[in-house]
Amino acid sequence: MINYLYPETVAMIMKKIFLSLFVVCLLGKVNAQxxxxxxxxIKTAVLAAPDEFRKDAKVYGYDSSGDWAVLREGSNGMICIADDPNSDGFSVSCYHEALEPxxxxxxxxxxxxxxxxxxxxIREEEAKSGKLEMPSAPSSLYVLSAEKSDFDASKGKVDNTYLRYVVYIPWATQESTGLALKPDVPGMxxxxxxxxxxxxxxISPPKD
Structure with a gap:
């Protein structure tokens, strides 16, 4: 038996479909905004880098549709990542180009x-096989973070930031570096x- 839908029922279904599509489009518009x-x-992403690297750093971020994109090409070997608007808090980072792969x-x-x-x-296996290229020398990463409420997008200003440092040294061990496996004091x-x-x-400096 074929079920018959009354015109009123069809109209109700269509109304719900259009309403759902409208909500999806509206949410997409809000996210874009x-x-x-x-x-x-660009201005806030490069804040993670030492001052001397900021002007000519390459910057990744998001286009008006929210898609990942290159916002600016660079020329000094430093790559910076803009804040993800869909993530909690504010966080940007910059790293040496040797870490890009x-x-x-x-x-x-x-x-x-x-x-x-x-x-x-996966990356461990690929790095061991040589498929994934890793830095041949120590390579730095800088991470700058703050509360989302401390980020004023209209002015491109971030307050109460915290900067920590990471130096990648693939395959290094405690024995080869003399480094402890945990910090005894803040900032160690x-x-x-x-x-x-x-x-x-x-390297995580003590917070004020």
Whole structure:
């Protein structure tokens, strides 16, 4: 038996469909409106880098549709990442170009839906096989963070920021560096993920 839908029922269904589409479009518009303009993203992204690297750093961020994009090409070997408007808090980072294959692979895997452990394991295997190129010398990463409420997108201003430092030294160990596996005091350098492709020195200055 074929069910028959009365005109009133069809109208109700169509009304719900159009309403749903309107809400989706509205949400998309709101998300787009939350994305700071290009100049603001660049201005705040490079704040993570030492002053001497800011002017000519390459900057990644988001276009008006919310898609990942190159906001500015660079020429000094420093790459900066603008704040993700869909993430909690404010966070930007800058790193040496030698880390780009490692970082880009992580972004690809995250986009595929891989979790932290899966990303770590895949990159570890690829780095060991030589498929994933890792830095041949210590390479720096700078991460600047703040509360979302301390970020004024209209002025491109961020207050009460906190800057921490990471130096990637693939395959390094506690024995090869003399670094502790955890900090004894705030701000003390220590090594994380020793013996792996992701081995790095952590330096987290004391917070005021």
């Amino acid at each position: 939350q994305i700071p303009d290009k100049s603001t993203q 490692f970082m880009e692979r992580g972004r690809e895997l995250k986009k595929e839906g891989k979790n932290f452990k899966q990303i770590f394991d 350098p220590w090594i994380m993920n020793p013996g792996t492709h992701r081995a790095h020195i952590m």
